[in-house]
Amino acid sequence: MPHKLPISVLVVIYTPELDVLLLERADKAGFWQSVTGSKDTLDETPELTAHREVLEETGIDSQQHQLSDWQLSNIYEIYPVWRHRYAPGITQNTEHVFGLCVPREISVTLAEREHLRYQWLSINEAADLCFSASNAEAILQLRERVNQSKQ
Numbered sequence: 001m002p003h004k005l006p007i008s009v010l011v012v013i014y015t016p017e018l019d020v021l022l023l024e025r026a027d028k029a030g031f032w033q034s035v036t037g038s039k040d041t042l043d044e045t046p047e048l049t050a051h052r053e054v055l056e057e058t059g060i061d062s063q064q065h066q067l068s069d070w071q072l073s074n075i076y077e078i079y080p081v082w083r084h085r086y087a088p089g090i091t092q093n094t095e096h097v098f099g100l101c102v103p104r105e106i107s108v109t110l111a112e113r114e115h116l117r118y119q120w121l122s123i124n125e126a127a128d129l130c131f132s133a134s135n136a137e138a139i140l141q142l143r144e145r146v147n148q149s150k151q
Contacts, residue, residue, distance in 0.1 A: 003085065003086050003087040003090075004038045004085045004086050005038050005039045005040075005041075005042065006038070006078070006086055006090050006092060006093040006094065007038065007039045007046070007093070007094050007096075008036060008037060008038040008039065008049070008093055008094070008095045008096070009035075009036065009037060009039075009046050009049045009050045009053060009095065009096050009097075009098060010034055010035070010036050010074075010095050010096070010097045010098070010134065010135060010138055011034055011035040011036070011050050011053065011054055011062075011067075011097075011098045011099070011100050012034045012097070012098070012099045012100070012135075012138050012139055012142060013034065013035060013054070013058070013060070013099075013100045013102060014099065014100070014101055014102075014142055014146075015101070015102060015103065015104040015120070016101060016103075016104075017104060018122070018123055018142060018143060018146065019104060019120040019121065019122065020034070020120065020121055020122070020123060020126035020139055020142065021034070021035075021058070021102075021108065021118060021119075021120055022034065022118065022119055022120075022121060022126050022129060022130070023035065023057065023058070023110065023114075023115040023117075023118050024115055024116045024117045024118070025114070025115060025116070026112070026113060026114055026115055026116050027114075028081075028131075029116060030131075031131040032126075032129045032130055032131060033130055033131065033132055033135050034130075034135050034138070034139070035050075035053050035054050035057045035058060036053065036095070036135075037049060037052070037053035037056070037057070038093075040052070046069070046096035046098075047067070047069060047098075049096075050062065050067060050096075050098045050100075051063060051067065054067075054100060056111055056114075057110070057111050057114055057115060058108050058109065058110065058111075058118075059107065059108060059109030059110075060100075060102060060106060060107075060108065062100050065100055065101060065102045066100065066101045067098055067099070067100045068098060068099045068100075068101075068145075068149065069096070069098055070097045070098060070099055070138070070141075070145060072096070072097040072138070072141075073094055073095065073096050073097070074094070074095045074097065074134040074137075075092055075093070075094050075095075076092065076093060076095065076133075076134055077091060077092060078090070078091055078092060078093050095134060097134075097138050099142065099145060099146075101146075104120070123139055123140065123142055123143060124140075126139050127139040127140045
């Protein structure tokens with residue numbers, strides 16, 4: 001299996017009422033997160049990665065909804081437990097953040113190998129439950145980003 005590229009996306013999926021979708025990782029029970037995933041190829045854009053990962057992880061076709069590039073990138077240390085997935089010596093990842101607004105009644109179909117469960121939570125509940133600091137911070141920015149987009 002080829003090494004993962006250290007360039008990924010984080011997609012905060014939310015409703016117009018600002019409920020946030022979180023997914024529990026299958027490989028780390030108790031670890032909750034938004035949709036995440038690495039680029040498959042160097043020429044795949046972060047936007048295409050976001051669309052692909054949302055569809056793979058939730059069954060939601062993000063092309064049918066409002067995906068927004070938050071123009072935010074985080075560079076973070078890759079957790080040691082997952083470093084074996086990357087080329088030797090790779091310790092940092094660059095994550096591009098997106099938001100996706102969907103109706104609350106949308107059907108969610110999890111990728112069984114990736115996630116165990118999902119739940120809709122308020123902004124604060126979702127941020128508190130995330131194991132990733134960058135994910136929690138993105139969720140906490142949601143209200144402000146939605147308000148800015150309405151102006």
